Amino acid sequence: MQTYFYAIADFIQQQLRGNEIFLSYFSGERSDFVRFNQGKVRQPGSVEQRFLTVELVQGQRHATVELGLTGEMAIDQAQLLDLLGGLRDQLNHLVDDPYLLYSEQVNSTESLGENRLPEISQVLGEIMQAAQGHDLVGLYAAGGIFRGFANSLGQRNWHSSYNFNFDWSLYHQRDKAVKAGYAGLMWDSEEFGNTVQQVKSQLEILQRPAHTLAPGRYRVYLAPAALAEIIQLLGWGGFSVRGQKTKESALLTMMEHGTALNSQVNLFENTREGIAPGFEKKGFIKPAQVSLIEHGRHHSALVSPRSAKEYGMATNGAEENEEPVSLDLGAGNFPRAQVLSTLDKGIYINNLWYLNYSDRMAGRLTGMTRFATFWVEHGEIVAPLNVMRFDETVYHILGEQLLALTTEREFIVETDTYEVRSMKSIRLPGAMVNEFTLTL
Amino acid sequence: MYEVLKQHFHQVIPNVDFCSLRLVETHLESLQIRKDILEPPFKSKNMGVMITVVDRGGLGYAATSDLSLSGLQQAAQRAWYWAQQTQGKMVFDCSQINFPSPQGNYPSFVQQPWDSESLSSKLDRVRTEAKQCPIDDKIVHWQVSLKGIQVQQLYLTSAGGELYQSHDYLVPIIKVLANQGVNTQIRTLGGHGYARQGGLEQLELIGFSGKGRELAEESLQLLSAPNCPTGRMDVLLAPDQMILQVHESIGHPLELDRILGDERNYAGTSFVTLDMFGTYQYGSELLNVTYDPSIPEELSSYHFDDEGLLAEKTYLIRQGLLKVPLGGLISQARAGLPGVANSRATNWNRPPIDRMANLNVEPGESCWEDLVGSIEHGVLMRSNKSWSIDDSRNKFQFGCEWGQLIEKGQLSTVVKNPNYRGISATFWRSLKGVGNVSTHEVLGVTNCGKGEPNQAVRVGHASPACVFAGVDVFGGV
Structure with a gap:
């Protein structure tokens, strides 16, 4: 071709x-x-x-x-x-x-x-x-x-x-x-x-009788695939300079009012280690990395060529929609082998599903648990859970209630095939979160 | 050109039980203004075919944009290769399915075609509306766009079937944002639900002119409004929220391919099971839901689906009782249930699967004043802005742009960030008021996502305003 x-x-x-x-x-x-x-x-x-x-x-x-x-x-x-x-x-x-x-x-x-x-x-x-x-x-x-x-x-x-x-x-x-x-x-x-x-x-555990939780706040472990859903939702304009300037970004309070996430959070658009092309539709070459969040604080936004001209700044090779394509969330220092023992009593969430905003400007989002989600007691998986809805702000999940990010990370290639096969990817650790709100 | 294609198709049909060709040709033009600046106009032209082969119980498809004789030959051979590879490995026996070979056609009803008006004139329509939006310094962003789409489809079968269907779509978008500090409020034209089949005449029918200023005024009202209260109360849903409610918590659960498990790895399963049809009380007796491909301006009106099945209006839910699933030819055969003509593909490069098409809530008896008057303590919600539901399409949470309290049968305070939660299996049983035709609107969703490989399809929804009792409502942080 x-x-x-x-x-x-x-x-x-x-x-x-x-x-x-x-x-x-x-x-x-x-x-x-x-x-x-x-x-x-x-x-x-x-x-x-x-x-x-x-x-x-x-x-x-x-x-x-x-x-x-x-x-x-x-x-x-x-x-x-x-x-x-x-x-x-x-x-x-x-x-x-x-x-x-x-x-x-x-x-x-x-x-x-x-x-x-x-x-x-x-x-x-x-x-x-x-x-x-x-x-x-x-x-x-x-x-x-x-x-x-x-x-x-x-x-x-x-x-x-x-x-x-x-x-x-x-x-x-x-x-x-x-x-x-x-x-x-x-x-x-x-x-x-x-x-x-x-x-x-894992399928064998699913054969145990399922446990149903009451709405409330729980300690949870978000496996990388589950955490990816949260980060990817933020990608809908959250890291975009246009989203910032039009006051639509879900991270507006971070971008303009100094609200911070947990200092463990370091997020990049990492073209060098992704699988997407290193060029965009106006001919600009993407830098190897763009730092979006450093030590929990907003660092820079994704700037398309059009936004660069509109807002008087330099482009960093972002796509026209200013959505990230090769995200990279830095590792923490918590060994994955200790997840269950540290969780002690709580929920091991492998996947989340169908996320959207409850209050975009507050960074508040909702979604469902899906697939293998387990109830943990005394550091051991006890039973599969019936699906539950969560409703929580990103400042809670990746902010004051983020207990740890795992040392190990996973590289997830997006499976989207809308019109074309996606070349998006995300590399990220799992996250241990306290007081995670389940509502339904 | 289609005549040559027909000849080529009949030359390349392999010696198999059944073979079809589905051609899709799409022309699109998009015009958009953001704030005062016209963005570069965008046009697209895209044409290709999918050839499907069914042979000895196997099935396969191959899609290509190479419409030459050799291009079709290669596609037919590749589809046949797949059919051979999958003989005895399919989840159903294709040899048991009688694929129809109909003759027919369908044209959209268009009074003022997209191309009948000059580019300058269409740009003027967009500019005029955009100019009305900045009525206050707090209006920080606005955009207005018009999209015209023309789709022509040809369906041929090895047994002589021949269908020609052409669709014209108009997609108008207006979006206005008001901001103060970290409070941003958005108003859009019908929650982006005003896509219609037809031509530019639809703009007048939906009242496009003047909507820019109206939405700007409403976004300012929301900016100074209190948050929606929290509590259990009655909810009056306007048609531009009803379409989302019916889409997510009736449409998807009734899709037969979900019930049969095809979608479990991606879009999800369904809380509905095969044994519920004919016996399950889905909603209150006020609930009547139809598959209706006969409303000219609705997005998914057509005469035949993409596997050649004749489309006819069908009651899926009547007086609250679940009757018929949304399943096309193959799903009907697999499930042993009747269905509708809803096997559809988004384009030539994706295979048909069970989709919603037009899924409508039939009008009831109550006028708007009666619906509002029936509520002692509740909230009106308009224009969807957030949607989330579990993979069985049961536990949902939806948010709207506009809320307005209803107290003692009267509309009162405007409230921002209105949201509500519920469970499909019980929510529709709390339906206590259905608006009459004066509250009814024809709307649609242009990006319904489903399928592996993924497909985002246009589906139509028409609904009156409806009242639900005792709903779990809440506002923003």
């Missing part, structure tokens, strides 16, 4: 007139998806897609079009000629955009993934073998993902990755299940087998 995209970019370059400039972004993938239910296949298939975004700039006027490419050069060139004509017509109706900003320095980069993915027949066989006698449900998604940037200054960027992400659960009954994930670049049968064994051993 790289050769094709660069040829398309050269073609666009040849069509420019006068002082016209173009910026172009490519998003493509060749993906296999196999959906499972009850340990059998529900829906298998493949998707090949290529989307091209072209932004035509004349001075400070600009307009953008996205085209689904066919992969046939003659057809795509004809479509592009038509769309470029349409963009020129549009520009006649527009005025100068004071917030237009694109990179004028040429920074070409290339990051090429190697395809070491297994044959689908091998994967299908191993998954169905693991599922024998069990109620396995989930999705295996695999294949190449491709991103590119090109502009009329001659900048060319390419990022490709061939990965798989098997996102699955084993069910005991009704809503009692253990959730797991196995993602990577190369399928390792032994590693997958170990993951399956771990999940099956």
